[in-house]
Amino acid sequence: MKSIHYVFILVLAAAIFFVEYDLSRRTEKLAIANKKNQTKPVADTNLTPVQPVVIDQGENAAILKNFIGKFKQEAVQMAQLQNDPEAVQVRLMALAKEMSSSDVQSLYELISDDKKDGDQRALAIELLSLKNDTASMLALQNFVGNNKNVNGNKWDRKKELETVLRAQAVEGIASFPQKDIAISTLGFLQSKVDEKFLSDRISRAAAGLNNLAPSLQQQDEEALKNLLE
């Protein structure tokens, strides 16, 4: 019996060693392959870099470990094409789970400031939607329902980004796992929002939650498919 025990441990240890060795080789290969495709900026007689990027690996590693660092990294990713969008979705969900209550507050202030980067605001709304807790739901609700930005000005109905971000927030509210809270929040917003497009989105979202219609995304995609055809 003891000998079987030792054989098993030996086999297990060998397996672990093999897997770890293989992983380290793959990671190294991946890093080398990616670096090969990305030549560092070099000076050219006609085109000279003005602001070369200097990365402090130690500081960068520390920054990347906290939520805001990862958030900013992810926002940069929005401007890049993705080989595996599903993996990105998994990453977003993991990032949303990491958010603390102060992160939620920070994201709320970000989305409510029309001077901030559009990609970051859209990402922030997505993360608040994925967070699925009361604080994030409240942040989305206030963003949609408040007439003014954090800078005290009425949000500009002529800027489609402002309307689109709020429509995104409405979808986030509609995806809240507790349906009754989502419906009640949408009902509250219906009496606060006078912008026609948003009001329509709220009504459709509520209809979807009451099983009177497909989800907003399904409705939209159907309409857009008809358009392209």
Next chain:
Amino acid sequence: MNKLFLSALILLTQLNFAQAEDIPYRDPEFTCTTQGDANRYVADFRIDVKSFGGLELCNSSVETKKLFNDIAILEQGAFDTNPQNKFIRGFVDVKNYYGWLKQETRGIERGNDIPYATAYNSGGYFTMQDGWAKLSTLGRVGTFVHEARHTAGFRHIGCNQGPYQGSSVSGCDTNYTYGGSHAVEMEYYARVSVQGTNFHPVYKKMARLMAIARSNIFFNTPIIQSREAVLALTADRKEAHLFDNGTWYKREVPSAEGRLKRTSFGAVLFDGLNALAVELYQNSGFGDVVSDVYSYYKLVAEKNNEKLKDFEEFDAGIKRYVVKITNANKLAAYDFPNGTWGREQAIPFNVARTSTAMLGKTQTGYYLVSSTGEVFSYNPQNQRLTSQSANWDPENKEVIVYKGQNLVLKNNGQIQILSGNTLLPWSETNNLYSGLITTPLYDGFEVVKE
């Protein structure tokens, strides 16, 4: 044996942690544009790099790098298209956005000479304004596609609806089929949304919302909208008939008093106190009365001891309005920002009836009719009443606008259609009715025939 499993468990746990530490999160340098690509983009599009802040290959806060990102997305964005579908309409070849853009672009520079514009195109030379720099990535990419279309001579015209209606800015296109800059931009967003395969999920979601949001703003003929149907309450009030896309459907109605009214979501029977929903899409088979909780008529329920003469919700421009008229002939508009009713204003006549349409006019609104038949149009922006030239024909019970024409419900129950200056029986039905409205039906909803 237990020790064996415990050892294995501990070792496997260690393995997991080891994996997490070894794989880097994301090297920032993985998002850099290569020097080769940068040179190619600058040459192909004749980019004035200096005006964008100088050459930058990695730092996305520099505008040059933003522009490189945008071009890379347009070059390498992939779409899953069905080659068998011969009906897919393409203003731009889906596989060659880069080639098309290169052909339509003579130069790109950064400027701030037209503050109200995001960008402009002068003979194929694009000048990106301050507004461009503040956009999301999707917004910038859409702007690039939009501006490129102008090079071929497609121009905007004044807007006859939406937020730019009445402004001096020519910001709209006639319709989607025109294939102008707005259509090409929308086509890109729609493709990303329904056919895109390698876009960031948030970029893709924004594309869908941007397409839907813009669809009714920048086209004088809206391209995606709720379709309109006619709903008529039978003379005996036992059912309603829905006319949708040339087909009639029978629909249950609550057994209750009240006028058939249109809502933002469908229809209700409103008796001044209660708004009972009329189900449009499918009959339930049950006779239960259901209060309307989807539209603004829910506000009526909040003050359930106040019987009203009328309650109406309607859209004007990009805003939604809700007004009520009390039995004392006072009108109040709902103040959405404050979530409360505005000040009641006395109407200087007795309101005998209201209507959302006037005979001879194809634009809907909110009209108040006095006991003597005088008609006044209500302006929600300044909350004023304007006298109309024509009086209300006392033989008319309801007037609506359906597909650009007036339908009239006469007191005798017949529905007539205004053809030129003549009212003729509406050929779609010979039945007699006691109520008539148009009602919105959403594209995603199926109307079930039973």
